[in-house]
Amino acid sequence: MKLTRKQVLAKAKASDLESVKKLNCWGCNLTDISIFSQIANIEVLTLSVNSISSLSPLAGCLSLCELYLRRNSIPSLSELSHMRPLTRLRVLWLAENPCCGADSSQYRLTVLRCLPRLQKLDNQVVTEDEIALALVEGEEVNTPPGSVQNQLSTNGHPETETENDPLNYNMEETNKIREELGMKLLSRDKFPSLSSPSTRENKLTLKRTHTLDAVLLLLQDLDEEELRFVHTAATNRLQTYMLDSETLTYSLQTQKRAEIQH
CATH class of the missing domain: 3.80.10.10 (Ribonuclease Inhibitor)
Incomplete structure (x- = not known):
């Protein structure tokens, strides 16, 4: 009805x-x-x-x-x-x-x-x-397939980056954001063109850079309560990394001792 x-x-x-x-x-x-x-x-x-x-x-x-x-x-x-x-x-x-x-x-x-x-x-x-x-x-929630919003953003090609993608900045836009945030500007050699041939590593580095810029920029719009949530989440994530690092170090040390004994 x-x-x-x-x-x-x-x-x-x-x-x-x-x-x-x-x-x-x-x-x-x-x-x-x-x-x-x-x-x-x-x-x-x-x-x-x-x-x-x-x-x-x-x-x-x-x-x-x-x-x-x-x-x-x-x-x-x-x-x-x-x-x-x-x-x-x-x-x-x-x-x-x-x-x-x-x-x-x-x-x-x-x-x-x-x-x-x-x-x-x-x-x-x-x-x-x-x-x-x-x-x-928590799992990331994506726009439902076939929705109007999804069709407009991807034009039927889910893998295609769009101009509205917050990660799809050019060098000038990225450096403008970094300048506003008091960060060091990126040189051209560290900012490979998306349209030119590049290695997978360069693309991943570029995406990480854009992600950091987007996150730092969004922080300016958060209120006190939301910033506390981000702080707690970041602290928990860092603790996870530290535990993983300690576990790896212990594992390597154990393996090394075992090799020496043999």
Whole structure:
């Protein structure tokens, strides 16, 4: 069933869609919620116990703070990619959907990696440590194949880099960012052209450089709470590297002692 303008206005007791701030459509047998592309000011939305499979109509609901989607037909966590622009979203109830899978722990980490601003997920409070762990161990959520967003960004070629890719900077743009951040500018010999033949190592080095630039630039837009999340995640990641290094060193020392004994 398609949710219509008339139904929305009747349920919200509103005269126009722009004034709709709260809406409860629990158990309405809904499959089509495309109307929400016209309800940009919605703040609290209940869509539990329906048959909704796509979240793309919610991508423009930038004022959304609470979203209840329990017991629907959402097939994949990739649908959450449509909700990344919803920076005010703090409460999400997604349980009892096909996308949740059998591994509840990994499901939760993946959701929180995609939506790290959440304060409550499936009626359970989200902790700072949980967010930090999710940023490290949660799976990356990609745009659903065949979606309009994916088609526009790739033009049907998923492997093709686009002009909108934050990593696809040219030398001038990258050096401008580095200058703003007080970093040393890159020389041309350290910035191989993407259009000219280059080795795999050069491409990987270039991508890492762009990744660092993108991360440092994005840090300027984060608030205090978000910076704490990043700090905790970075600390945990460094500890993991240190443990791996210590394990490798111990293994090499053990192997060397064994060789000497023989």
